[in-house]
Amino acid sequence: MFFHKDQSEMSAVYNEISTIPFSSEDNLESNSEKDSKASSPASGFQRCRVSTVILGLLAVVQLAVIICLALHIEANNKNVTEEKDELKRALNDSSLQLNSLTQGNDKLKKINSEIVARSKNLTEDRNELKAKLDDLVSRQNTMIEERDNLTRINADTQTSCRRISLERDQLRERLNILAQPGWIIFRQSAYYMSSTTKTWQESRDHCRSLGTDLMIINSKEEQVFANGFKKYMWIGLTDSEGEGRWKWVDGTPMNTNYWSENEPNGKTEENCADIKSFEIESSWNDESCSHKLNWICEMKLNP
Structure with missing residues (x-):
């Protein structure tokens, strides 16, 4: 498709260039007709040869221009094709990367959802354990207070027992003393x-x-x-x-x-x-x- 388009463009350029010499030839012929009235038959022949040479030169120039344009267009087509292929490869790579990123994003979303759920469960477990710990600490403090009270009571009881025992011994000793004469x-x-x-x-x-x-x-x-x-x-x-x-x-x-x-x-x-x-x-x-x-x-x- 690109080749036919380039041929059409070359033909249009050729037609445009080819119009120039013919216009010049018409002018020459017009001038020649004017000059032919005043010049001799020998000079008319010479002018005809010059016109032929000029037309040949113009044809060579047109051919060179056409060849250059063709080469330039072919190079451009090659570059455009390479760029198109490169863009296709880049597009494919981008599509693959996009698919990979999409899959990774989906996995991350799934993992994040699992983490959120686990975090919620862990938070509930932590709160439950903390409540149990607070209850145990409270019960322990109560038991410690009861133990301390019992320890004080026991110490007071032991002190009282020792005091009573001492008083009992003193009373016995006094009774024994008082039982003696005098x-x-x-x-x-x-x-x-x-x-x-x-x-x-x-x-x-x-x-x-x-x-x-x-x-x-x-x-x-x-x-x-x-x-x-x-x-x-x-x-x-x-x-x-x-x-x-x-x-x-x-x-x-x-x-x-x-x-x-x-x-x-x-x-x-x-x-x-x-x-x-x-x-x-x-x-x-x-x-x-x-x-x-x-x-x-x-x-x-x-x-």
Whole structure:
């Protein structure tokens, strides 16, 4: 189809070119007719030969132009054919790539849908597991609180049991002590009057060996009770830690006193108190702690 089209174009060009010489020939003939009237027969022949040569040259030129046009058109047709084939190949490649991309896109869409579905399932599973975990943590915290409460209760119970056991043992010990001769109960205390004499410190050590201490007098009733033994005896009062600062053996200061007249008067030489003038209410006397006297122990029944 391209070949016939090129032939038609070449024929049109040839016809267009071929019109030019003939026009020139007509002009020459016209001019020759004019000149023939004025020139001789010899010059007319010469002009005819020149016209023939010119026509031959024009034919050669036309043929050369036609050949060039034909070659050019053939080259263009070849290039167009190659470009067309190349475009076809490119189109085929593009179609293949498009098909491949379409298939890949479809696969990706399918994979994405699967991932979305799995993600949804995983999210639901995660939320369910988180709820279970929160429930377990809550239950664990509750159990930990209960355990801690039970531990505290158990510790308190054990402490109470130890305290009760200790108190029981102390009560047994006191009962055993009180069952021995020489103990007298007055109000909330039990008292033991010695039958021998010792120094103030030795007397206190003996009381402590019995789980008691020397007598502490905090009321008039106790003072009258102590005088009733009618014994020259040590009581639990001393200023050995500081002159004039009299304290009971439990560390409490002396607030109520029953000193005899002009007592205490021994200064640094007499640092321990005793009951001496038991015929009167104010019977206390300061004495040298190294003297040996009877003593009285006091055991609190409700410490």
